[in-house]
Amino acid sequence: MKNFYIIILAVAVIGAGVVFYAIRGGSPALEPVDLGELGNAEMLELAQPAHVFGDPDAPITIMEFADYQCAGCMRFAGLVKPQVDAAYISTGRARLVFHDFPLINLHAHAFLAARAARCAGDQDRYADYHDLVFDTQNGWSVMESATGHFKELATQLELDADAFNDCLDSDRHADVVTANMRLGQAAGVNSTPTLFIHLGGGQAYQLGGAGFLDIQRAIESAGSGN
Template sequence: MGSARSNVVNRISRRRPASVYLLAVTAAGMFLATGGMSGGTCNVNLNPPGNNNGNNNGNSNTGGGPQITASDHVLGNANAPVTVVEYSDLQCPFCGRFARQEFATFKANYIDTGKVRFVYRHFPLTNIHPRAQPAAEASECASDQVDFYDYIDDVFSNSSDVNTLSDESLRNYAIALGASGATFDTCFGGNAKAARVQQDVNSGSALGVTSTPTFFVNARRIAGFQTAAQLGAAVDQELGG
């Protein structure tokens, strides 16, 4: 995402037998341990309505698709024929996997060539990812001073555990990119970007988003982790190829 993404990527339910109850408890424990992960997504709940929780599953045409606004972080040609919007969570492992392993290739093939304008939107799953909301707000604070995509590159590249999303780490990522620590502190400490993050969440909820990552290729919704080739194939369909 941006020129820095390539650089950072490189450095970087009557009565049941007791056995049924045991199985249910075990399954619940696994759900909690994995942070609500299923089929390449991080989920708001175990079986969100209208979402089958698999790669290329739970997909639909949403009608008009997301509407791009002046506050969106747009990457690429503003007049590109296809718009790809990703609803993401900075603590979601599948979002991180896409960012680290797939985005650079997708960017080179579709964004840099003028075929796609890309937009990242926040969708922190606060019930399973306690640091996702602060990280989202921090990225918006950082974007007042440095490139937004450079910042989330650094977050995803270093998100090996929850400690890498501590307030101190989020601050340090901004400073390393050239931001003023004092200015960042004023913004982040005052929750100045909470409403901005909620704006993205509201837009995603209105479009039926229940898990991350969720992509929109124009009006087509695709839930779950995508390889560069999979996401590219969806773009090619929109292009008529």
């Protein structure tokens, strides 16, 4: 897994910058985009563990940087991800790697939500909690405090409440969430959701959109060499 991140975030070094390829505006043409200077291997290591949906050895990797309080990320989780699941993840063609990228200047509860999901992950329920947080976003995103709601979600999943609450009430996982944010910033991420696709062979592609057709077009276009 670590080698994958070194590949996807260091595809081609030109001077102080790193070049990815982006698919923009539905065009099949692949255009180079300078994402600026990236961090070192230590930064990549600090951002682990990343959460993987699907077969860790799948040949295609879809990398998502997302914010739990972002409306577009909620739509991606509820509408697009199931389509990606059916077409690519459940078939073993691709894996989805989720990275926290809370937009803390815009969303007051996003960082806590990312930590809460990782607290659930301590009890091997990350994926279920991830889905519940997005499913209930319209409610908790407007609360003055979302802590009680996040604890209630843990109860719904029948997690060990004491262990979850102790985790959430501490600063556990704050360092990993912060490292994921820095990783995204180093890659030029400035909005959510932002997606990258890696098909092997040392090439990575940044998508210009986050719809299912954007993902499908990226995989097909990149795979054909267009």
